[in-house]
Amino acid sequence: MGPLDGGTSTKPHIHASHPALIARLKRADGHLRAVIAMIEDGKPCLQIAQQMQAVEKAITNAKRALIHDHMDQCLGAEDPAADLSELRMIARYL
Template sequence: MSTESHSHFSPSVHSHPHHHSEESLRAIVNRLSRIEGHVRGIKTMVQDSRPCPEVLIQIAAVRGALDRVARLILDEHLDECVTRAAQEGRIDQELAELKAALDHFLG
């Protein structure tokens, strides 16, 4: 992980409210809850001195699950926020914010 002083939990810089559909929000929160449980399971594996290869396999599974959640969020953002920004004449600002977020994500 980078030692840069970027906060991953900083408030959104969006100048407009961001809304997920009820169904999308529920799906994302459910996936994150499963990931949270999976991470707790990995912590238990480490505490129980399980073999490192088993732990690494589970960490890879969590990474994959997080990537799938990120993809859901990105897809929805492209479908909703970027489209709305284009309609409202704010596409340059929206794309700049998205690029900055992707720099952190891919970082």
């Protein structure tokens, strides 16, 4: 099993972009918590839906950034056939 199919690696897989990605996701997490509070407080559905859309977009953009970074940093010319297979697997999440 490899990193894309749920397996574990013996070494950490960290990119220079990961701290910024973590910060993005923490902001999205805070925003989601605020949406939950809006629901608990009985805020209007339109406002809640708008904020949920913003959370969804933030997470989608973070996922896209992660995948693009992976494509830039992890796919090389060492094994083109393996790279193509991995690209096809990760592209499913775009």
